[in-house]
Amino acid sequence: MADVKLEDVNKVYENGFHAVHDLNLDITDGEFIVLVGPSGCGKSTALRMVAGLESISDGKLIIGDRVVNDVHPKDRDIAFVFQNYALYPHMTVRQNIGFALKLRKTPKSEIDTRVEEAARLLELTEWLDRKPGQLSGGQRQRVAMGRAIVRRPQVFLMDEPLSNLDAKLRVQMRAEVNRLQHDLGVTTLYVTHDQIEAMTMGDRVAVMSKGYLQQVDTPQHLYDHPDNLFVATFIGSPQMNLVLGTLDLGGADPHVVVGAHTFSLTPAVLAERPALRSHDGADVVIGIRPESLEDAALSDGRFPSTIDVVVELREGLGSEVVAHARLDAREPQVETAEKDPDAAFTGGSGVEVVARLDPRTTVKVGERATLSVDVERLHFFDQASGLAIRS
Amino acid sequence: MTIAAPPPVVDAPDEAVHPNDEKVGASVHRVLSAVPTTVLWALVVLWTIPSFGLLVTSLRPGSEQFGSGWWTVVTNPSFTLENYQNALFDPPGGSVPFAEAFLNSFAIAIPGTVVPIAIACAAAYAFAWMDFRGRHWIFIGVLAMMAVPLQMSLIPLQQLYTGGAHLTLFGTTFILFPDLDLNNKPIAVWLAHTAFGLPLAIYLLHNYISSLPKDVFEAARIDGANHFGIFWRIVLPLAKPAIAAFAIFQFLWVWNDYLLALVFLSQNRDASPLTVQLVNLVTSRGQGTELLPAAAFISMIVPLIIFFSLQRYFVRGLLAGSVKG
Numbered sequence: 060m061a062d063v064k065l066e067d068v069n070k071v072y073e074n075g076f077h078a079v080h081d082l083n084l085d086i087t088d089g090e091f092i093v094l095v096g097p098s099g100c101g102k103s104t105a106l107r108m109v110a111g112l113e114s115i116s117d118g119k120l121i122i123g124d125r126v127v128n129d130v131h132p133k134d135r136d137i138a139f140v141f142q143n144y145a146l147y148p149h150m151t152v153r154q155n156i157g158f159a160l161k162l163r164k165t166p167k168s169e170i171d172t173r174v175e176e177a178a179r180l181l182e183l184t185e186w187l188d189r190k191p192g193q194l195s196g197g198q199r200q201r202v203a204m205g206r207a208i209v210r211r212p213q214v215f216l217m218d219e220p221l222s223n224l225d226a227k228l229r230v231q232m233r234a235e236v237n238r239l240q241h242d243l244g245v246t247t248l249y250v251t252h253d254q255i256e257a258m259t260m261g262d263r264v265a266v267m268s269k270g271y272l273q274q275v276d277t278p279q280h281l282y283d284h285p286d287n288l289f290v291a292t293f294i295g296s297p298q299m300n301l302v303l304g305t306l307d308l309g310g311a312d313p314h315v316v317v318g319a320h321t322f323s324l325t326p327a328v329l330a331e332r333p334a335l336r337s338h339d340g341a342d343v344v345i346g347i348r349p350e351s352l353e354d355a356a357l358s359d360g361r362f363p364s365t366i367d368v369v370v371e372l373r374e375g376l377g378s379e380v381v382a383h384a385r386l387d388a389r390e391p392q393v394e395t396a397e398k399d400p401d402a403a404f405t406g407g408s409g410v411e412v413v414a415r416l417d418p419r420t421t422v423k424v425g426e427r428a429t430l431s432v433d434v435e436r437l438h439f440f441d442q443a444s445g446l447a448i449r450s
Numbered sequence: 451m452t453i454a455a456p457p458p459v460v461d462a463p464d465e466a467v468h469p470n471d472e473k474v475g476a477s478v479h480r481v482l483s484a485v486p487t488t489v490l491w492a493l494v495v496l497w498t499i500p501s502f503g504l505l506v507t508s509l510r511p512g513s514e515q516f517g518s519g520w521w522t523v524v525t526n527p528s529f530t531l532e533n534y535q536n537a538l539f540d541p542p543g544g545s546v547p548f549a550e551a552f553l554n555s556f557a558i559a560i561p562g563t564v565v566p567i568a569i570a571c572a573a574a575y576a577f578a579w580m581d582f583r584g585r586h587w588i589f590i591g592v593l594a595m596m597a598v599p600l601q602m603s604l605i606p607l608q609q610l611y612t613g614g615a616h617l618t619l620f621g622t623t624f625i626l627f628p629d630l631d632l633n634n635k636p637i638a639v640w641l642a643h644t645a646f647g648l649p650l651a652i653y654l655l656h657n658y659i660s661s662l663p664k665d666v667f668e669a670a671r672i673d674g675a676n677h678f679g680i681f682w683r684i685v686l687p688l689a690k691p692a693i694a695a696f697a698i699f700q701f702l703w704v705w706n707d708y709l710l711a712l713v714f715l716s717q718n719r720d721a722s723p724l725t726v727q728l729v730n731l732v733t734s735r736g737q738g739t740e741l742l743p744a745a746a747f748i749s750m751i752v753p754l755i756i757f758f759s760l761q762r763y764f765v766r767g768l769l770a771g772s773v774k775g
Contacts, residue, residue, distance in 0.1 A: 110672060111672075112668050112671070112672075132671050132672045133671065133672060133673070133674035133675075137672070138672065139668070139669065139672045141665045141668070141669060142665075143663070143665055144665075145663065145665030145666045145668065145669040146666075146669075147666060147669075147670070147684060148666075148688065149687040149688055158670075158673050158683075159672075159673035159674055162673060162674040162675055162679060163674055206669075206673070210673075
């Protein structure tokens with residue numbers, strides 16, 4: 060086992076495209092790190108550089124205690140799981156899993172034992188003599204995993220290994236990969252574009268966008284304390300709502316004005332975000348998670364700040380009601396992660412907000428509703444830089 | 451038509467015509483859809499008749515062959531295996547027996563197929579998956595060779611084989627190609643067939659090998675395979691269909707070749723193949739003409755066997771299951 064360290068790693072392609080900028084990442088021994096971001100953000104390139112499938116233009120890659128920038132992939136002691144499995148179609152499952160060992164001239168008997176051990180772990184024993192073409196997607200995926208674990212590598216590298224599976228199998232394999240990684244305790248770098256996979260699987264999640272690392276943290280901390288607008292809008296589904304507000308902290312009642320509404324900022328809110336003071340009187344971007352909004356009729360006055368909205372869509376999910384509503388406020392002109400496709404409900408004036416409401420709510424489509432706002436869980440961002448305003 | 455309303459009386463004739471129309475339409479469709487099959491069968495029959503006639507003629511005694519057409523066997527059947535017997539083992543006028551020429555053909559066709567394929571596989575892999583300077587232009591150069599007509603290079607080749615190639619500059623003579631005295635040796639024909647088969651072989655195999663999924667190569671690299679390992683354990687097994695397809699072409703081409711064998715081997719009767727011997731079977735005094743159909747048929751057997759035993763590689767997709775889908 061080993062830790063992996065990326066120090067100011069850059070990737071510039073021959074055509075001049077700068078895919079990864081100054082990537083710094085410290086992966087401790089046995090940790091499961093998920094690299095997540097929209098397609099084209101450089102996450103796969105970063106992973107392939109760690110694997111040695113792409114050269115490193117600049118910076119240092121350290122696995123264990125050696126710099127491996129110029130070490131051949133096979134000598135880096137890593138295993139790679141590909142998105143489309145990349146099995147050898149003319150070999151049986153047994154030969155596929157044992158291929159790396161065979162190339163290393165491992166004795167036949169040891170290959171057999173290790174392949175069978177891996178197969179048992181992955182419940183592939185009865186398929187060992189089949190060819191990949193005769194297996195289902197999930198089984199092929201497990202063969203690809205088997206090929207990785209049989210080598211007992213220092214590091215697992217996985218490039219969207221679950222994205223070709225159907226939804227149900229994906230959930231199942233998610234748990235299985237997690238269990239396997241936990242049991243084997245191998246340092247793992249896992250790439251995905253699916254933020255749910257990232258949140259559920261990673262010990263820590265690294266969010267990337269446009270070749271830059273945005274933030275690395277535990278899933279919960281990432282969700283609760285996003286460093287910038289990109290992370291705030293990328294993590295979480297439905298997406299965080301963004302509205303423009305004006306801070307007014309001068310008087311006895313510090314507050315922020317959002318359209319026709321005023322949210323009082325409690326001392327606790329200000330104490331936690333001392334940097335807000337320096338934005339007094341300025342416009343800031345306010346992020347409201349959908350679950351920070353509640354039907355005012357059901358919130359027992361716990362949250363004094365409210366907004367009046369017109370409900371445009373109501374999606375009852377049983378456990379909750381997701382309401383899409385229009386708020387008369389200014390929409391911030393800032394760069395964010397791509398919008399949820401199912402939230403692309405544009406048109407009309409004001410800002411569309413999405414709220415996750417208690418299922419007992421009585422809001423109706425086309426009618427006005429009053430939603431209470433949990434002010435303590437608001438997020439504030441600088442309009443120009445997109446950075447969180449905290450300390 | 452609605453179900454609720456009973457059909458009015460005036461509609462009755464219409465209804466009577468309607469199913470008929472449908473029947474006509476269906477039968478027209480049936481006739482039309484049978485056209486391609488019928489045409490194909492007609493072509494098969496048309497093109498098989500000469501071969502069939504050859505087979506029948508080869509089995510008739512010499513006197514009968516000259517007396518009447520092969521179709522008269524229907525009314526006057528008389529068959530013999532004598533022609534085959536004589537052609538294979540005892541041709542008139544001291545010609546080389548066909549059994550020997552048969553082996554000579556193998557001795558030319560097998561190396562003439564295996565050598566270019568072995569070289570072309572390695573070259574195709576290099577062009578497809580190895581990064582080296584000038585790869586693109588060298589590949590284009592190789593493809594351009596396909597435009598060189600075979601006939602144009604016969605005399606230069608023969609000169610190369612008999613005298614080598616020399617270049618004299620400032621009084622010093624450089625040997626570009628040594629005089630190996632290859633003429634009239636089978637290796638002369640092997641080399642020529644290899645040279646002329648390579649461009650197409652490289653082109654076909656390159657197309658196939660470069661379409662193999664990239665991930666598989668990367669997986670093999672991580673598993674610890676070097677270029678040779680990838681070539682030997684991954685590319686060759688996966689390229690089998692393409693190799694087999696080209697092998698059929700090349701083998702048939704070499705087996706049926708007359709020109710190269712005539713130019714480079716005609717002085718060496720012990721090494722010349724079926725195609726050359728077939729012509730020599732008839733002596734200057736016209737003996738042995740009756741053996742020609744039998745001999746021609748013998749030379750056809752091998753291509754037929756090759757084709758039918760390898761044709762499944764044309765259709766078999768070996769790639770199923772490599773990547774999803």
